[in-house]
Amino acid sequence: MSTDPYLPGIGTDAATVEHLRVDLDVRLAANRVAGTAVLHLRLLRQAAEVELDLHRLTVDEARAAVDGRALRVRATRPRPRPHRVVVALGEFLPAGTAVELTLRYSGHPVPRRSPWGTIGWEELTDGVLVAGQPHGASTWVPCIDSPAVRQTADITLTTDAGYLPLANGRGTRVRTRGSRETWRWVLDRPVPAYLLTVQIGRYRQVTAPGSAGAPGVPPLRLVVSPRHQARAEQAMAAQGRMMQTFVAAYGPYPFEDYAAVVADEVLEIPLEAAGLSLFGTNHLDGSWESERLIAHEMAHQWFGNAVTLGRWSDLWLHEGFACYSEWLWAEATGRSSVTSMARRAWQGLQAQPEDLVLADPGPEDMFDDRVYKRGALTVVALRRLLGDAAFGEAVRDWVARHAFATVDSTGLRAHLHGWAPRAGVPVGDLDAVLDAWTLRPELPAFPG
Numbered sequence: 001m002s003t004d005p006y007l008p009g010i011g012t013d014a015a016t017v018e019h020l021r022v023d024l025d026v027r028l029a030a031n032r033v034a035g036t037a038v039l040h041l042r043l044l045r046q047a048a049e050v051e052l053d054l055h056r057l058t059v060d061e062a063r064a065a066v067d068g069r070a071l072r073v074r075a076t077r078p079r080p081r082p083h084r085v086v087v088a089l090g091e092f093l094p095a096g097t098a099v100e101l102t103l104r105y106s107g108h109p110v111p112r113r114s115p116w117g118t119i120g121w122e123e124l125t126d127g128v129l130v131a132g133q134p135h136g137a138s139t140w141v142p143c144i145d146s147p148a149v150r151q152t153a154d155i156t157l158t159t160d161a162g163y164l165p166l167a168n169g170r171g172t173r174v175r176t177r178g179s180r181e182t183w184r185w186v187l188d189r190p191v192p193a194y195l196l197t198v199q200i201g202r203y204r205q206v207t208a209p210g211s212a213g214a215p216g217v218p219p220l221r222l223v224v225s226p227r228h229q230a231r232a233e234q235a236m237a238a239q240g241r242m243m244q245t246f247v248a249a250y251g252p253y254p255f256e257d258y259a260a261v262v263a264d265e266v267l268e269i270p271l272e273a274a275g276l277s278l279f280g281t282n283h284l285d286g287s288w289e290s291e292r293l294i295a296h297e298m299a300h301q302w303f304g305n306a307v308t309l310g311r312w313s314d315l316w317l318h319e320g321f322a323c324y325s326e327w328l329w330a331e332a333t334g335r336s337s338v339t340s341m342a343r344r345a346w347q348g349l350q351a352q353p354e355d356l357v358l359a360d361p362g363p364e365d366m367f368d369d370r371v372y373k374r375g376a377l378t379v380v381a382l383r384r385l386l387g388d389a390a391f392g393e394a395v396r397d398w399v400a401r402h403a404f405a406t407v408d409s410t411g412l413r414a415h416l417h418g419w420a421p422r423a424g425v426p427v428g429d430l431d432a433v434l435d436a437w438t439l440r441p442e443l444p445a446f447p448g
């Protein structure tokens with residue numbers, strides 16, 4: 001059962017996952033995985049079965065227990081849906097029941113095709129990346145692949161020695177056996193499955209320059225192949241200051257640490273995951289275009305990864321703030337001002353069709369550049385209305401209240417209603433700004 005009209009047939013509203021433990025063996029040359037996933041599920045309503053997302057991989061064995069009592073479960077793949085698995089629980093269980101479901105699975109992972117390109121597990125020339133947004137987690141692990149389902153994670157990866165496998169959170173090498181090495185990654189902040197990731201390459205992990213001891217700056221790691229390390233260190237040298245800029249604007253960094261992973265390939269777009277971002281070697285060219293993306297991905301740790309939408313129609317809540325963060329960074333470095341950056345974006349939008357509603361752009365257009373730019377302009381319009389000080393406090397309060405929770409556009413409006421009187425702004429004025437920018441297709445006047 002789908003929970004999101006933008007992604008029909010994905011996720012379920014019958015259950016949630018609170019913790020996900022995965023132990024995955026990855027054979028790179030054959031692009032074959034074999035693993036065990038333990039899902040700590042909680043039923044949200046009475047159910048005799050649960051549907052999970054799992055794209056093209058095979059469940060070899062299913063087990064389940066409630067309070068240590070084994071259930072007689074059976075996992076089947078409903079035809080003709082090669083991306084779903086139905087787990088029959090053997091009996092009706094009441095809403096609220098905690099089920100520990102263990103699935104042994106294997107196969108050759110492949111990306112999902114989608115209107116936004118291929119999503120999920122992708123073989124590289126010499127390694128693997130996972131680009132999970134919006135529904136790619138199911139290409140490597142059985143899960144409920146919907147953004148409102150948040151889980152902590154414990155991911156163990158075994159692969160060929162000489163490669164560094166990465167997932168989310170804190171990682172350590174746990175053993176080496178012959179030519180195989182095993183790493184374990186633990187993430188103690190709950191995130192949606194699409195923000196969990198696997199990256200494997202001939203990487204080296206180093207401390208990023210400029211990250212030692214600055215207040216509010218978590219440990220910054222660079223994960224990059226040795227031949228690109230020097231270039232990466234140069235291109236990413238500003239990340240410490242970037243982090244300070246965003247900590248000042250948005251409040252404490254939400255995760256334990258941050259890694260910039262540079263895949264050993266050219267990537268069209270970088271991508272955020274919980275506690276890390278993925279770039280291509282083309283993003284190391286030192287250009288402003290790359291630098292703004294490095295800032296953009298980092299800002300997603302607050303907007304998207306900690307404060308996360310429940311439905312994909314609200315993507316502007318992630319991309320608007322991430323794009324606004326690029327402008328904030330341009331201003332922090334003295335390159336430009338938020339106002340000039342915003343004006344350029346507004347002029348760009350003027351030249352485009354005004355047929356997109358920001359708070360419901362439709363699935364085809366949800367990653368359209370207009371969602372990003374108009375989203376950022378909405379943030380600028382709100383800042384103009386509330387004033388810098390009240391806006392800053394309102395945003396930090398938004399993040400603090402909703403970190404590791406699900407948000408929507410209506411919730412942001414209600415939150416700002418609470419702040420408008422403190423800024424001396426009539427609530428009606430706030431509604432007028434939000435209505436014009438997020439609910440109507442016409443481009444409002446520049447918020448200057």
Ligand SMILES: [Zn+2]
Nearest residue numbers: 296300319322
């Ligand atoms: Zn983004």
